[in-house]
Amino acid sequence: MTTDDERLPRALRDLADRHPGGGPAPVAELLSRGRRARRLRTLTATATASCAVAVLAATTLVLAPSGPAAAPVAPSTGSASASASSGSPTPSPSPTPTALTAAQLLEMLRAKLPPSLRLSEPWTHGPGPNGLGASTGPTAISVAAAFTVTDGAHTGTAEIEISHVAPGNRPDTCDIAFCTVTPQPGGGSLTVYLPDYPGVPQVWRATLRRPDGTLITASAGNVPGAVSASMELYPNPPLLDGPQLTALALDPAWLAAATGLPAL
Amino acid sequence: MRRRTEDDAYAAFVEAAWHRHLRTATLITGDRHRAEELLQDCLVKLYLRWRRVGTDDPHAYLRRMLVNGNISWWRRRRRELLTADLPDGEARSGLPYDEADELQRALRALPARQRAVVVLRHIEDLSEADTAAVLGCSVGTVKSQNSRAMARLRGALLANQEAVTA
Numbered sequence: 001m002t003t004d005d006e007r008l009p010r011a012l013r014d015l016a017d018r019h020p021g022g023g024p025a026p027v028a029e030l031l032s033r034g035r036r037a038r039r040l041r042t043l044t045a046t047a048t049a050s051c052a053v054a055v056l057a058a059t060t061l062v063l064a065p066s067g068p069a070a071a072p073v074a075p076s077t078g079s080a081s082a083s084a085s086s087g088s089p090t091p092s093p094s095p096t097p098t099a100l101t102a103a104q105l106l107e108m109l110r111a112k113l114p115p116s117l118r119l120s121e122p123w124t125h126g127p128g129p130n131g132l133g134a135s136t137g138p139t140a141i142s143v144a145a146a147f148t149v150t151d152g153a154h155t156g157t158a159e160i161e162i163s164h165v166a167p168g169n170r171p172d173t174c175d176i177a178f179c180t181v182t183p184q185p186g187g188g189s190l191t192v193y194l195p196d197y198p199g200v201p202q203v204w205r206a207t208l209r210r211p212d213g214t215l216i217t218a219s220a221g222n223v224p225g226a227v228s229a230s231m232e233l234y235p236n237p238p239l240l241d242g243p244q245l246t247a248l249a250l251d252p253a254w255l256a257a258a259t260g261l262p263a264l
Numbered sequence: 265m266r267r268r269t270e271d272d273a274y275a276a277f278v279e280a281a282w283h284r285h286l287r288t289a290t291l292i293t294g295d296r297h298r299a300e301e302l303l304q305d306c307l308v309k310l311y312l313r314w315r316r317v318g319t320d321d322p323h324a325y326l327r328r329m330l331v332n333g334n335i336s337w338w339r340r341r342r343r344e345l346l347t348a349d350l351p352d353g354e355a356r357s358g359l360p361y362d363e364a365d366e367l368q369r370a371l372r373a374l375p376a377r378q379r380a381v382v383v384l385r386h387i388e389d390l391s392e393a394d395t396a397a398v399l400g401c402s403v404g405t406v407k408s409q410n411s412r413a414m415a416r417l418r419g420a421l422l423a424n425q426e427a428v429t430a
Contacts, residue, residue: 008418009386015364015371016287016387025282027275030304034274034311226313232336 040203105257106145109160112248113149117158117239121148123227143257148225154236157225160248162258163215187211190249194242204238206245214258218248274314277322278307285326291383292334294372302337306330327388328398335376363421370420378413385410 102124110119124145146159179193188210195202203221210216220238240248282303289299306329310322317325371379377399384395385406396406 008414008421011363011367011421012371012382012386012417015367016291018364025278026304027278030278030307030311031271031275033304033308037308037312226316232333 102143102145105143105160105162106147108253108257109145109147109158112160112251112253113147113158114240114244117149117151119147119149121225121227122146123225146225148228149220149239151239154239155234156236156239157219157221157223158240159217159219159221160254161215161217161219162254163217164213164258184208184210190246192242192246196237202233202238204240204242204245206242206249208249210255210258214255216249216254216258218245220245270314274311281323281326285323285330288327288383288388289330289334291371291387292330292376292380293337294368294379298337302330302333306333324394324398327384331380331384331398332400335380366421367417370417373420374413374416378409378416381406381409382413382417 106122106124110122113119122145124143144159144161146157149156149158178195179191182190182192184190188208191207191209192205193207194204203219203223205217205219207215207217218240220240222234222236222238224232224234286299286303289303290296293299293302306326309329310317310326313325314322371382374382380399381395384390384398385392390398392403392406392410396403399406
């Protein structure tokens with residue numbers, strides 16, 4: 001190595017030292033911006049989760065007497081061997097469903113998204129070997145899977161999240177702009193939130209809240225995904241529209257997946 | 265409670281990381297104001313992902329966001345930069361030769377990816393493998409980009425020094 005070869009890296013380090021750090025880190029401002037961005041992202045999910053619990057409680061009271069739980073109970077005097085020898089097996093308790101892994105949910109989502117979209121950068125959140133971390137908290141437990149999607153000209157994200165809502169939340173309504181709530185047959189509701197604020201983080205959601213406390217949220221956004229190298233908002237609106245997100249959230253395939261989630 | 269703990273951890277990280285990454289961002293972007301803007305944007309994104317990356321290596325994650333964010337921005341603004349900010353390649357006759365100034369001008373004149381390689385390798389002191397991981401490319405690409413960038417910097421310094429001393 002020549003003297004010149006040694007001099008240049010040293011000069012670069014000297015150059016770096018000419019750039020003082022300036023003032024203190026704007027921690028409060030960054031926390032404020034971060035919290036605002038998080039609120040924007042989770043506004044609908046939070047409102048819907050709060051609403052769901054109250055309606056769930058009311059629905060459970062009304063429906064419980066006629067539901068499966070009201071089926072006749074075998075006499076306590078009967079033994080297991082007697083039941084078996086009678087030739088008419090009594091319904092056995094449902095086996096504990098196997099917990100759905102995030103990787104399985106990812107594959108389900110892959111199959112459900114429009115074939116015209118190219119999928120990349122999968123990421124997951126929740127239980128399973130490919131999950132990035134458990135998502136448990138005071139209000140919900142959830143599993144989620146998502147992709148970066150592109151139609152060749154535009155890019156966005158698509159995500160499915162299945163949650164169980166904890167009891168005890170306050171009832172709420174979706175009384176914000178761009179948000180509608182539609183009651184569903186058999187109870188529950190569908191909340192669709194399609195905020196139209198160009199140039200800001202934009203996540204469109206359709207959330208099905210079922211009477212059993214399950215939340216199924218299909219969302220599409222212009223915020224790069226968790227594993228994306230991009231850090232700029234995609235300039236186009238989300239690539240799944242309201243009807244597509246609604247169809248995705250109402251897809252019965254998610255119900256089977258939801259039974260695998262652990263109870264709160 | 266958990267959210268508060270996470271916020272505390274995030275705040276502590278920002279306090280510790282700010283000056284170090286601002287220096288890196290300034291060299292990568294070539295502009296202090298743009299560097300602060302870029303760093304803040306990246307830190308807000310990091311906040312949103314803190315639960316997922318906070319326990320891993322947030323410095324590496326932030327560094328990657330800075331580099332890639334600047335490359336994306338630079339691609340969009342390249343035309344403006346080429347007309348507005350790049351040096352004219354001539355020595356500043358009559359002014360005392362300042363190697364650091366010239367080096368900074370030469371650094372800014374590099375393509376964003378080469379500039380990132382130089383900053384990561386020689387200022388952040390990352391290995392070739394770590395630099396490749398940040399940039400999402402092969403070690404061979406890092407080597408070739410570094411070689412080209414250093415040659416251009418060396419050439420720019422030499423040309424300027426000769427012009428000044430002539």
